[in-house]
Amino acid sequence: MPLVIAADPAPSLGFATKEWNRHLKGLTGGQAKILHAVPADGRCVELELDPLEPGDDDSFSLKADGRKLTIRGGTRGVLYGVFEVLETYGGVGWYSRTYTHIPRLDRFAVPTPLDRLEKPAFDVRWPGWGAARDMDGLLAAHLRLNGPGVVGRRPAYGGVRYRVGKGWTCHTYNRLCPVEKYGREHPEYFSEIRGRRRLAQTQLCTTNPDVREIACSNLFAAIRRDPTADAWRIEQNDYDFPCTCAKCAAIDAREGTHAGAALEFANFLAGRVAREFPGKMLEFSAYQFTRKPPKHLRPAPNMVVELAAIECDYAHPFGSADEAPVNAEFRKDFEDWCRIAPRINLYDYTTNYRRYMHPFPNLETIAGNIRYYRDHGVKILYSEGSGTAHADLGELKPWLIAKLAWNPDRDLNELIATFCRAQYGKAAPHVLNYIRSARACVEAHPDKALSIFEGNRPTVYTDDFLDRQLANFREAERVVADDPDRLHNVRMTAAIVYATKLDYLV
Numbered sequence: 001m002p003l004v005i006a007a008d009p010a011p012s013l014g015f016a017t018k019e020w021n022r023h024l025k026g027l028t029g030g031q032a033k034i035l036h037a038v039p040a041d042g043r044c045v046e047l048e049l050d051p052l053e054p055g056d057d058d059s060f061s062l063k064a065d066g067r068k069l070t071i072r073g074g075t076r077g078v079l080y081g082v083f084e085v086l087e088t089y090g091g092v093g094w095y096s097r098t099y100t101h102i103p104r105l106d107r108f109a110v111p112t113p114l115d116r117l118e119k120p121a122f123d124v125r126w127p128g129w130g131a132a133r134d135m136d137g138l139l140a141a142h143l144r145l146n147g148p149g150v151v152g153r154r155p156a157y158g159g160v161r162y163r164v165g166k167g168w169t170c171h172t173y174n175r176l177c178p179v180e181k182y183g184r185e186h187p188e189y190f191s192e193i194r195g196r197r198r199l200a201q202t203q204l205c206t207t208n209p210d211v212r213e214i215a216c217s218n219l220f221a222a223i224r225r226d227p228t229a230d231a232w233r234i235e236q237n238d239y240d241f242p243c244t245c246a247k248c249a250a251i252d253a254r255e256g257t258h259a260g261a262a263l264e265f266a267n268f269l270a271g272r273v274a275r276e277f278p279g280k281m282l283e284f285s286a287y288q289f290t291r292k293p294p295k296h297l298r299p300a301p302n303m304v305v306e307l308a309a310i311e312c313d314y315a316h317p318f319g320s321a322d323e324a325p326v327n328a329e330f331r332k333d334f335e336d337w338c339r340i341a342p343r344i345n346l347y348d349y350t351t352n353y354r355r356y357m358h359p360f361p362n363l364e365t366i367a368g369n370i371r372y373y374r375d376h377g378v379k380i381l382y383s384e385g386s387g388t389a390h391a392d393l394g395e396l397k398p399w400l401i402a403k404l405a406w407n408p409d410r411d412l413n414e415l416i417a418t419f420c421r422a423q424y425g426k427a428a429p430h431v432l433n434y435i436r437s438a439r440a441c442v443e444a445h446p447d448k449a450l451s452i453f454e455g456n457r458p459t460v461y462t463d464d465f466l467d468r469q470l471a472n473f474r475e476a477e478r479v480v481a482d483d484p485d486r487l488h489n490v491r492m493t494a495a496i497v498y499a500t501k502l503d504y505l506v
Contacts, residue, residue, distance in 0.1 A: 010049055016079045019086075028104075044069075074158075093422045097139050125147060128383060128385050132398040162380060163229050170233060171235050173204045176218055189208055192243055206262055207265070216272050220272075220273075223276075233282075281343075309348055312330050315448075316364070316368075318331050320368060344377060345379075345381075356391040357495065359500065361441070363439075366383070371409070393493065434469055441462070477491065
């Protein structure tokens, strides 16, 4: 059937057309003729670049009546609609940066009548995994990820839904008022700790009027340099030592939290930004010593509060029956912020930063926490992962996060099985064996938290477990020895077991 698009297509529509024909050739050996009007017999696939709702560039609809398939959506939605048809009805799968599954079909068709509407659970879906950022963002586009990064630099991928100003994504106090510039002559601009001003690993004295004016000046300059960004982060530096001078301490005492003086400072900046740059937002990071919400202060209307779950136990999801006390404490703070903040973001963590290449069996937690965030109104989800380093199940986890960020109600076990069948072929049972066995190690030690900063854990992932998994992966390699792609995929996962064993030996 021919493919009908506008005569002068937008970049994402043109890319959708190329992707349709590229994958169609792999599926059937043929390609669609490109037309710019529906043919007389009405038989065609038509791509309509038309948002389903104003401002919604991600949702899409699929309608088919036996003669015509219409894929309609915004700049990203029409692209995602093409990917949905190829994936659901053609069996195509984009599983990792090195492996795409395109089956050969005798017939490629959608069921009729078809009338589907797809809308993502989260407005912004942004896994911080290197695998989802590689290949110039192509895998991220296929997985319907629309957060900042390389996807935003390719108009063909439809752009991003929400973007923080360049250089202002985290820990920005030193951008607002640099200690290198002001510390020597004005130590009073920085944290007072036990009666002395601290210039190394310090925070700002957020009640100091000069600090506020300097911060405004630097923030305004940043907004003018990057006028298309949506928001700028107001976040303490990445260590402790909040200011305890008399003024800061009085606010914190009144509010019952170190978020008091920090939020009052952020509100001051937000008020000035609202007057000078209407429509722009600030992000206040509720992170470590600012995580507990204030008793009386409320975030400004143009503010987004971003919670960071860095201290939590990732053995079990939030709200589960065997939830750790540290998670219950986080949930209380999170839900209290939900009651007072105009918007809530979530900065989640999904890997072990001290030992990327050790088992980190948190798949159930990823799924459960994403549902929890959705149920509490989170619209921007950032799931920080391994960056550019390889990590445990470093291909599965970003794929899984992407699927659940679109629809958190999908069955976790079914998703894992689908991925493993495609990614590992005949070796899938062996990888599933590793996933189940690693999880069983954690379940056998309910007294041990699954922290994102774990070192060696020989009492959890024992030599017996590692030796059994080494044998398991040797067999997995054997059964796919004649399939180079799957052999590579198996070895990428087996590397976790080998690396852990080597770390124990040294």
